[in-house]
Amino acid sequence: MAYAQAIFTNAAIYIIATMGLAIFTGYTGLFSLGHAAFMAIGGYTAAILTYFFKVPLLPALIAGVILSVLVSVIIGYPTLRVKLRSDYFAIATLGFGEAVKVLLENLEITQGARGLPGITKLADPFNTFLFMILTIWLCRNFLHSNYGRKIIAIGQDPVAAEMIGIRLLPNQMLSLAISAGFAGLSGGLLAHYITFIQPAIFNMDLSSLITAGVVCGGMGSLTGPFVAVALFIVIPELFRGLALWRLVMYGALLVVIINFRPKGLFGYEEINLNNAPKLFTIIGITVGLTVAASIYNEYASYWGRFPSVLAALAAAVAISFIVSYAGRWLSSALKPFSAKFSKSMSAFYARYVAAFQKAFTPTRRLEVQLNALKERLAVVRLDHSQPVLKIEHLSKKFGGVVAVNDLSFEVRPGEILGLIGPNGSGKTTVFNLISGVYPIDSGDILFEKKNLVGQPPTAIVLSGISRTFQNIRLFGSMTVLENVQTALHTASNYSLLEAFIQWPWSVNPMEQRQREQALELLKLVDLEEYADRVAKTLPYGLQRKLEIARALALNPRLLLLDEPAAGMNPKESLELVDLIARIHKLRNLTIILIEHHMDVVMNICERIVVINFGSKIAEGTPQEIQCNPAVLEAYLGDKVEVEEYAPLC
Ligand SMILES: Nc1ncnc2c1ncn2[C@@H]1O[C@H](COP(=O)(O)OP(=O)(O)OP(=O)(O)O)[C@@H](O)[C@H]1O
DSSP states (O other), rough: OHHHHHHHHHHHHHHHHHOOOOOOOOIHHHHOOOHHHHHHHHHHHHHHHHHHSSOHHHHHHHHHHHHHHHHHHHHHHHHHTTTHHHHHHHHHHHHHHHHHHHHHHHTTTTTTGGGGGOOOOOOOOHOOOOHHHHHHHHHHHHHTTTHHHHHHHHOOOOHHTTTTTOOHHHHHHHHHHHHHHHHHHHHHHHHHHSOOOOOSSSSHHHHHHHHHHHHOOOTSSHHHHHHHHHHHHHHHHHGGTTTTTTHHHHHHHHHHHHHHHHSSHHHTTOOOEEEEHHHHHHHHHHHHHHHHHHHHHEEEHHHHHHHHHHHHHHHHHHHHHHHHHHHHHHHHHHHHHHHHHHHHHHHHHHHHHHEEEEHHHHHHHHHHHHHHHHHTTTTOOTTSSSSSSSHHHHEEETTTTEEEEEEEEETTTTTTTEOOSSSTSSHHHHHHHHHHOOOOOOEEEEEEEEEEETTHHHHHHTEEEEEESSSSOOOOSSSSSHHHHHHHHTOOOOOHHHHHHTTTTHHHHHHHHHHHHHHHHHHHTOOGGGSOOOOGSOOOOHHHHHHHHHHHHHSEEEEEETTTHHHHOOOHHHHHHHHHHHHHHHHTEEEEEESSOOHHHHHHOSSEEEEEETTEEEEEEEEHTTHHHHHHHHSSOOOOOOOHHHHOO
């Protein structure tokens, strides 16, 4: 019993660190191989405080968490700022882990490599379990907040995240700091549970264990890593009788998971009744192998090796099947009840939130926040005396390729301007320069008289320009609603603490309101009924509409649409023309439209700029452009008689 208790307490301690790492590695996709160092910092800080200074456990743990967070900021800033590739970042964290170990081996207060023996046993299964529950709750709340959605967005597509105003560095640093904090807590609990720590405990194996938990459990899931790390701790213990063979099995399991499910067992999903059979299969295999190991251990000397291996294998297969089928049956039997249960739970929760809000809402603050949100979606008022956008002598080269060459044009308030040209003529590059994806070589981009040159993409977006992409860049594993909600992040400014704790009277009304606003935008593009669908499962045409809704959530004054009708059939293109015309009128927008479907361009653009080899070759109304010999020549590749190709001119 004490042995089982020890295994589960250990598992709970490592789960705390893994949940934290899931927020970092799982969602941002950056691998850390040095998280044991944060556990060491938390562990040593807490242990030194309780051991030498007789500080109670809770403040000692908090001090450990704070120090881990501070160190993560010092490490995170230089490494994340230079946008290290994931593998280089992993190597940097590996070096950091080793450096901390060496430091601990040489400091006097940590008593060097001998470590700290005789730490008071202040952590027990009960308080460790409570800390684990608290950690899961905090992580879950965080991920369902604006802060969490920003991190998920960065992990799925950093360019698209920047294009909705999410700054990469502060958010990546935040997720690293959170993961370091939980690792620190986990280290503090470990020190006070096993009552002895030395630098060797916090080695690369420990870092790999928690990273493997996240990778195998699910990159983008909390429950997946929970199960994975619990199994990683429990399985080797169950197989202890098999001595070194258990390590081979453990390694084999890792290889199988990484090869067959690169996104981990649960990928971007949390465990629910739909994917529960998968969980039962894993449990079945674990139990099956455990029983098999015991059979072999017990009977190998009576039955001989070969019959024992056969019996063990038979038992493993039989038990795996029985547990996994029982699980399948149980999950489908529970489904109807679960639907009813979750409905009544959400009704109960809504009532409880409403009661809380009524009793406690600081109305003034909420009003201010809700008004800010409303303002964000208000119709834009246009100043007709100025061009919205003025591009002057813009140039951009990629090596020897001149993508944009001394290009100048203006966009007037409230117009839909078509930007057309043959393939490779530089249209998308113009959008990339306006939105700050690439730095310009020379020229100026004036938006409402303000020069955008040198501004970071997020500042450009937040100043009122949003865009869609030629190759759709949605946050594929988020739902349709979450895609739009993520782009509404600047609208509600609740604090990080509120996001973690999710006070019903502060965050929830904001989240609720944000959801409503997102639904309104989905309604505008006729996607309301798909709100809960995972974005990447939408048909292509609808994904394009979702990108438009997401761009609108930023309440832009200028909208850049990059080939919105690409890949659409004529009926879908017609619907798109209707949609663009509708949002243009409804939101008083100024739009630049890149498009190859000439029917779309000629239908809705008031003016058209034509570029070829990065230079402007024509500008005018659709009628003028259709009759322009230079344009016909650019498209048809030869000198042409205008009358032949455009008889109405
Ligand atoms: N990141 C880059 N690195 C190198 N060359 C690039 C890059 N982006 C664009 N180019 C080059 O710049 C030129 C213009 O490309 P761009 O994508 O802007 O054209 P486009 O008019 O949008 O083409 P299409 O209609 O086919 O989308 C092309 O020759 C392209 O190969």
